[in-house]
Amino acid sequence: MISLRHVTTTFAATRGRGPVTAVYDVSLEVGRGRIQGIIGFSGAGKSTLLRNINLLERPSSGEVQVGDTVLTGLGDEGLRRARHQIGMIFQGFNLVNNLTAAQNVELALKFAGVRDRAVRRRRAAEALEIVDLSGKASAYPAQLSGGQKQRVAIARALAPEPEVLLCDEPTSALDPFTTASVLQYLADVNREFGITVVIVTHEMEVIKALADDVAVMEDGRVVERFGAQDLLSGSFDPATSIGRYLVSDGISVDRRPATDVESTAQSEALLEVVR
Ligand SMILES: Nc1ncnc2c1ncn2[C@@H]1O[C@H](COP(=O)(O)OP(=O)(O)OP(=O)(O)O)[C@@H](O)[C@H]1O
Ligand SMILES: [Mg+2]
Numbered sequence: 370m371i372s373l374r375h376v377t378t379t380f381a382a383t384r385g386r387g388p389v390t391a392v393y394d395v396s397l398e399v400g401r402g403r404i405q406g407i408i409g410f411s412g413a414g415k416s417t418l419l420r421n422i423n424l425l426e427r428p429s430s431g432e433v434q435v436g437d438t439v440l441t442g443l444g445d446e447g448l449r450r451a452r453h454q455i456g457m458i459f460q461g462f463n464l465v466n467n468l469t470a471a472q473n474v475e476l477a478l479k480f481a482g483v484r485d486r487a488v489r490r491r492r493a494a495e496a497l498e499i500v501d502l503s504g505k506a507s508a509y510p511a512q513l514s515g516g517q518k519q520r521v522a523i524a525r526a527l528a529p530e531p532e533v534l535l536c537d538e539p540t541s542a543l544d545p546f547t548t549a550s551v552l553q554y555l556a557d558v559n560r561e562f563g564i565t566v567v568i569v570t571h572e573m574e575v576i577k578a579l580a581d582d583v584a585v586m587e588d589g590r591v592v593e594r595f596g597a598q599d600l601l602s603g604s605f606d607p608a609t610s611i612g613r614y615l616v617s618d619g620i621s622v623d624r625r626p627a628t629d630v631e632s633t634a635q636s637e638a639l640l641e642v643v644r
Contacts, residue, residue, distance in 0.1 A: 370400060370402075370403075370435065371397070371398070371399040371422060371433075371434070371533060372397075373396055373397045373431065373433055374396050375395075375430065375431040376392055376395045376418070376428045377393055377394055377431055378418075378426055378428045379391070391414040391417040391418075392421060393588070393589035393590050394431075395418060395590065395591050399582070401563070401565055402563045402564075402565055403565055403566075403582060404556075404567075404579055404580050404582075405568070405583075405584065406569075406576040406583045406584070407568070407570075408569075408570055408583060408611055409571065410611075413586040413589070414586055415537075415571075416538075416569060420537075422435065422535055422567060425457075427441075435454060435455060436454060436532060438454075450482075453481045453531065455531050456526030456527060458522045458523055458534070458536050458537070459537050459538070460539065460542055462510070462515075463522065464518055465510075466510050466511065469507045470497060470502060470506050470507070470509075471493050471494065473525055474528050475490065475493045476525075477528055478529060481529035493524075494506065496524035496525070496527050497524045499524060499557075499558065500520035500521070500523050500554050501520070502517060502520050505521075516543055516547035516551060519542075520551065523555070527558060533565045536568040538569060538571070539551060539568065540552065540575055541570065541571070545574075552575065552578050552579050555568070555579060556579060568580065573611070576615065577597075577615065580597055581596065581597050582597070583615070585609050587609065593607065593608055593609045595612070600615060600616060603616075
């Protein structure tokens with residue numbers, strides 16, 4: 370469904386800073402109906418790679434194909450139309466504050482070229498229904514909780530009936546319970562509508578809960594890939610620290626008294642990092 374071929378994205382130099390290659394020679398195939406996770410530390414290039422998929426960020430080189438369309442071969446008008454196939458949600462929700470939940474969704478439909486106002490209304494109502502927010506249709510963003518805002522954002526992305534949903538850190542502003550509910554909605558729309566999902570996150574739990582396939586990014590490159598099955602079956606031998614963390618039981622902190630710790634040099638080194 371999504372095919373990235375040798376995608377490289379370099380940002381031009383600015384004053385006081387040389388050029389930055391945020392994505393370097395990434396090739397990635399995401400099958401139709403799959404949930405692809407992309408995980409990595411801050412600055413690894415995850416958001417840039419995600420934005421390469423709908424050409425919000427045009428790659429410096431390489432090819433991007435979504436469905437049958439090679440997006441990198443399109444002009445502005447063709448690209449605008451092709452983007453209707455691709456919904457996107459963000460960490461910060463990006464809702465328009467002076468529009469209600471329903472109006473936010475209707476606006477997306479307007480951008481997607483749905484001319485008939487009554488049709489926009491009906492489809493916005495349907496989309497809000499999918500995320501169980503019919504009761505909040507006339508609420509403004511300021512009157513909604515973080516989780517509700519993110520569900521409006523999901524409804525907005527779904528309303529134009531995209532085949533692909535791109536999610537950039539969709540849960541990192543949410544508490545664990547709300548995160549679980551938002552992930553459940555994403556899993557539901559993936560299952561019910563067969564939407565292909567790409568989710569970028571630095572949260573290991575999100576990857577574990579949702580992704581079918583995982584790509585680990587470091588310094589603009591995909592340095593490791595595996596399937597969720599590999600994590601479960603124990604057959605996966607991780608090569609990266611993120612991979613190792615994913616197969617481990619989570620965060621572990623050494624809380625032995627300092628005198629028990631073999632080498633104080635180690636703590637010294639840690640302190641050095643903290644400073
Ligand atoms: N528009 C831009 N202009 C210049 N440099 C940029 C731009 N966008 C991103 N970068 C740089 O590209 C690199 C990758 O950024 P990106 O936002 O893709 O990382 P990320 O993995 O999403 O990080 P985070 O987890 O913090 O969101 C960083 O070094 C960043 O400073
Ligand atoms: Mg990012």
